Amino acid sequence: MDSENLHRRLKKIIGQINAIDRMIDEDIPCEQILMQVNASKSALHKVGHIIVEGHLENCVKNAINDGDADDALSDISSILEYYSRL
Numbered sequence: 001m002d003s004e005n006l007h008r009r010l011k012k013i014i015g016q017i018n019a020i021d022r023m024i025d026e027d028i029p030c031e032q033i034l035m036q037v038n039a040s041k042s043a044l045h046k047v048g049h050i051i052v053e054g055h056l057e058n059c060v061k062n063a064i065n066d067g068d069a070d071d072a073l074s075d076i077s078s079i080l081e082y083y084s085r086l
Helices: 003-025 030-065 069-084
Strands: none
Touching: 003 030, 030 069
16 A cells, blocks of 8 residues: 555645635635535545555455455455445
8 A cells, every 4th residue: 555645645635624624714605615525525535445445455465365265355345335434
């Protein structure tokens, strides 16, 4: 997993959230605030996607290579369940 990329993305999301907080205090129109909320949600969803990809490429792939296919499938099922809640 590319942790540097994830940290960079998360810092950007934190900045977006802080900007949304300021927008509320500055009485910015709701439409503009909601656009920023949606952008933050999309960015956070992408972070989740990157984490899932990394997990599949590393943990699940290693489990399959080690002959633990049942554990790998169970792990994939758990990850998809958590990720689909986002």
